Amino acid sequence: MDDEERMKRLKRECDDWQANVLEPALTRTPERKKEFRTSSCIEVKRLYTPLDLADHDYLDRLGFPGSYPYTRGVRPTMYRSRPWTMRQYAGYGVAEETNRRFHFLLEQGQTGLSVAFDLPTQLGYDADDPMAAGEVGKVGVAIDSLADMETLLLGIPLDRVSVSMTINATAAILLAMYVVVAGRQGVASEQLAGTIQNDILKEYIARGTYIFPPGPSMRLVTDTVAYCAAHLPRWNAISVSGYHIREAGSTAVQEVAFTLADGIAYVEAAITAGLDVDRVASQISFFFNAHNDLLEEVAKFRAARRLWARMMRRRLGARDPRSWMMRFHAQTSGVSLTAQQAENNVVRVALQALAAVLGGVQSLHTDSRDEALGLPTEDAARLALRTQQIIAYESGVTNTIDPLGGSYYLEALTDRIEREATAYIERIDAMGGMLRAIEVGFIQREIQEAAYREQLATEERQRIVVGVNDYTTAEPVHIPVFAVDPKVEMEQRAKLDRLRRSRDNSSVERVLHAVDKAARGSDNLLPVLIEAVEAYATIGEICGALRCVFGEHRESVAL
Known part of the structure; x- marks a missing residue:
């Protein structure tokens, strides 16, 4: 039996199942909602069969792991070698x-x-x-x-x-x-x-x-x-x-x-x-x-x-x-x-x-x-x-x-x-x-x-979130919550103050000027950024130099 004949037979059997098995079952026990959809609003059919993949070319759509088009994974052995x-x-x-x-x-x-x-x-x-x-x-x-x-x-x-x-x-x-x-x-x-x-x-x-x-x-x-x-x-x-x-x-x-x-x-x-x-x-x-x-x-x-x-x-x-x-x-x-x-x-x-x-x-x-x-x-x-x-x-x-x-x-x-x-x-x-x-x-x-x-x-409760819009309880939450110590900000500021007093600030001034100059040119910026961090220029100082050249982005409202 060739593929076309197999598909025709499957279609006949599927139609028979719908008429003689499915429809009586639905009469006795209706489904819980009219339609089922994924989170992307893609309608999900009741049943999928080879009829849904009639034109599916295995090598074109799937292939093998580690081979084009990589549908089945980018490594030939995937997690059998290591997770x-x-x-x-x-x-x-x-x-x-x-x-x-x-x-x-x-x-x-x-x-x-x-x-x-x-x-x-x-x-x-x-x-x-x-x-x-x-x-x-x-x-x-x-x-x-x-x-x-x-x-x-x-x-x-x-x-x-x-x-x-x-x-x-x-x-x-x-x-x-x-x-x-x-x-x-x-x-x-x-x-x-x-x-x-x-x-x-x-x-x-x-x-x-x-x-x-x-x-x-x-x-x-x-x-x-x-x-x-x-x-x-x-x-x-x-x-x-x-x-x-x-x-x-x-x-x-x-x-x-x-x-x-x-x-x-x-x-x-x-x-x-x-x-x-x-x-x-x-x-x-x-x-x-x-x-x-x-x-x-x-x-x-x-x-x-x-x-x-x-x-x-x-x-x-x-x-x-x-x-x-x-x-x-x-x-x-x-x-x-x-x-x-x-x-x-x-x-x-x-x-x-x-x-x-x-x-x-x-x-x-x-x-x-x-x-x-x-x-x-x-x-x-x-x-x-x-x-x-x-x-x-x-x-x-x-x-x-x-x-x-x-x-x-x-x-x-x-x-x-x-x-x-x-x-x-x-x-x-x-x-x-x-x-x-x-x-x-x-x-x-x-x-x-x-x-x-x-x-x-x-x-509207079309989507159920357990514990939020259904199956809720009035019980209080008893989970320990982590909190960052408010003293962190003072500690970080103190570290910055010590850094600025101990580093070679003339070198910092020199590298920040180099960052400004490089930003105005077209050469790769990474080498000069590496120089700047090696001199212990801060992220704020480096970004300040770049802001002077590049400016800042202001968001436009999407209407």
Whole structure:
């Protein structure tokens, strides 16, 4: 029997099942709602069969792990060789406190570090700047100078532990500090493995920690990419982030589309700057959200990987198969966590982490149960790490590659997400590219509208959030909450005062003049930024010199 005849027979049998089995069952027991949809409003059919994949070419759509189009994973053996990197995000207070937390996490079995920086560091202000008042060390660690970075990384074997730094507007400066600290530890740049987020476009879209206008910001990004291509071959110079786009309220489809559109913009900017696409592609990674709709999330990761491979190969002209691979880090969804019945967050995080693993993640952070209330306590952070370890070593899902691959529903959903994300990217292209789409507010409006629909669905109880709009209790929360000592700001300011009195301030003045001069020219800025941090110029002083040349970005309201 040939394939066409098999499909005809299946269609007849399916029709017979609907008439003689399904319809009587529905008469006796109606379904609980009229329609079922994913979080991206994709309608979910009652049943999926080979009829939904009638034109599905296995080699074109799936292929094999470690081979184009990488739908089934970027490594030939995936987790059968080793699990993903378990990289818990951490940072608070002054550098000494965060350094202690790093050592604690490594002792608990964490295999990579991920640094959270406070808002003044992200926005280029020193701790003693009036703009930093009340924010020092609150949502991350305060890093004002090379001295703080030296303390932060004290005792961390940088030749063996990969470090990810979630920093964007000031990414080039923090990378310069990291390179100098590593050199003073005797670790050559060529040995360093890690990631700098360095994704400024998503700051204009969803998060807001930008400093400079888009043009100068993109120059800093491409200068960092070029420097890493020449000096840090094992380093990811950009981690293109869909995470914050999703946290701002986007759907899974929008997360894929807008993240990949950002990635295209970065690769095209690097090519325009004279860099070879195959030289830089291997140093671009991605950062996605792992949300609640488990199967949609698995499909999302697979669709994103396949779509990126196709775009790198066909659109951007990459020839090296390694350039087609999408390597990604995932973090479970902070916005999905609830202060009400906060213990439920342990279950949410476990499901989200499982989705990331089933989707083929390379590196993973699991949120802590208490993050809707405050920064994680040590106990909560350990439990979040244990969640990853249980999935890796007890669940059995790492025993085979892409264990859900071939599911009729999953493959149909993967195809659907790829199609809808492609349609978004085509709309962005028609506007003139991602920068233009951001400038006219298209991306921001799409996210705002999706967030509004989601909030309305929650308020009208079309979407159930356990413990929030259903299955509620009046019991008070009994979860310990971590608090940053208010004395942190005074302590950090005192450290800055001592630094400014002990350093060679004439050298600082000289290097800041060099930063100003370099910013007015066209040479790569990384070498002069490294000189500046070596002289113990502060992040606020360096950004001040750049502000004088580049100016500051002012957000326009998306209507």
